[in-house]
Amino acid sequence: MSNLKIAIQKSGRLYDESLKLLKDCGISYNDGKDQLKVICDNFPLEIYFLRNSDIPQYVEDCVVDVAIIGSNLLEETEKKIDILEYLGFSKCRVSLAVPKDVETNDISFFQGRKIATSYPNTLSKFLAKNGIRADIHKISGSVEIAPNIGLAAGICDIVSSGSTLFKNGLREMQAILKSEAVLVANQALSEEKKAILDRLIFRIRAVLKAKQSKYILMNVPNEKIEQVSKILPVLKSPTVLPLAEEGWSSIHSVIDDNRFWEVIDELKQAGAQDILVIPIDKMVI
Numbered sequence: 001m002s003n004l005k006i007a008i009q010k011s012g013r014l015y016d017e018s019l020k021l022l023k024d025c026g027i028s029y030n031d032g033k034d035q036l037k038v039i040c041d042n043f044p045l046e047i048y049f050l051r052n053s054d055i056p057q058y059v060e061d062c063v064v065d066v067a068i069i070g071s072n073l074l075e076e077t078e079k080k081i082d083i084l085e086y087l088g089f090s091k092c093r094v095s096l097a098v099p100k101d102v103e104t105n106d107i108s109f110f111q112g113r114k115i116a117t118s119y120p121n122t123l124s125k126f127l128a129k130n131g132i133r134a135d136i137h138k139i140s141g142s143v144e145i146a147p148n149i150g151l152a153a154g155i156c157d158i159v160s161s162g163s164t165l166f167k168n169g170l171r172e173m174q175a176i177l178k179s180e181a182v183l184v185a186n187q188a189l190s191e192e193k194k195a196i197l198d199r200l201i202f203r204i205r206a207v208l209k210a211k212q213s214k215y216i217l218m219n220v221p222n223e224k225i226e227q228v229s230k231i232l233p234v235l236k237s238p239t240v241l242p243l244a245e246e247g248w249s250s251i252h253s254v255i256d257d258n259r260f261w262e263v264i265d266e267l268k269q270a271g272a273q274d275i276l277v278i279p280i281d282k283m284v285i
């Protein structure tokens with residue numbers, strides 16, 4: 001039986017979270033130093049550690065079957081590969097930025113000017129769509145330095161916290177693309193590989209779903225159970241267990257992480273006490 005081949009970034013922004021995701025999926029391997037390829041012990045998977053910018057080509061050429069990359073790289077490289085799952089980490093945007101003393105937010109500022117970027121294709125598509133003719137200057141890193149050394153009037157690069165822009169005296173003018181890590185696959189997977197991939201995606205979804213949810217439990221006087229239950233968004237219906245103290249019950253449920261702060265006051269007002277919120281490791285629905 002053949003293994004599914006997955007490429008992940010060798011080092012950089014995506015490396016830690018990509019490996020953590022595989023680990024959370026229960027996949028383990030013998031971690032030899034500086035290995036560029038490892039075979040997993042307990043899942044039919046081979047991991048290839050590659051340069052991020054090379055990965056889309058490897059996937060399209062079927063050198064590997066699947067990969068974890070930033071979705072912005074797909075926009076840039078336009079390879080024939082499919083996004084299977086949004087993974088929720090390495091969130092960032094590709095943005096136009098200018099020296100902070102430039103006052104306008106009108107992108108026609110760039111008309112006839114030079115823009116430094118590592119993402120020339122993404123930028124040229126955006127400029128064409130907006131009718132801006134600018135001179136695109138491709139550099140492969142440290143793009144934020146370009147305006148300071150007189151190389152360009154502005155830049156187009158990845159922004160996350162904005163601190164690199166700030167440290168270089170720049171400000172974000174306009175985001176042109178949002179990005180996050182994605183699982184991608186080539187379009188010619190065998191049935192055997194697809195079956196392994198389905199098992200991997202099943203595990204990834206269980207991990208991602210669990211991250212978005214919390215287990216919540218609280219004590220409630222019996223006469224308030226119905227009222228409290230109505231507030232709780234539940235999978236089926238909440239679990240209600242009697243407490244040793246007569247007239248009281250413990251209600252257990254699962255809640256979306258973002259919803260918790262919205263309903264906490266309502267729960268208290270409805271009579272819930274001693275509310276505990278606990279992380280969930282895996283969630284299979």
Ligand SMILES: Nc1ncnc2c1ncn2[C@@H]1O[C@H](COP(=O)(O)OP(=O)(O)OP(=O)(O)O)[C@@H](O)[C@H]1O
Nearest residue numbers: 012013014051052053070073090091092158160179
């Ligand atoms: N500051 C950031 N915050 C969040 N995500 C980021 C950030 N910078 C980059 N990313 C995402 O991580 C991906 C990899 O970026 P990284 O800088 O690690 O590698 P690279 O320099 O693009 O490529 P290579 O591995 O070929 O050197 C990017 O394509 C983007 O999707």
Ligand SMILES: O=P(O)(O)OC[C@H]1O[C@H](OP(=O)(O)OP(=O)(O)O)[C@H](O)[C@@H]1O
Nearest residue numbers: 013141142158159160161162163164165
């Ligand atoms: O908005 P921030 O949180 O400051 O992040 C943005 C910076 O992160 C990335 O660089 P990285 O650190 O990956 O270095 P690189 O240019 O060598 O890839 C990107 O190219 C920006 O420079």
Ligand SMILES: [Mg+2]
Nearest residue numbers: 012013141158
């Ligand atoms: Mg980078």
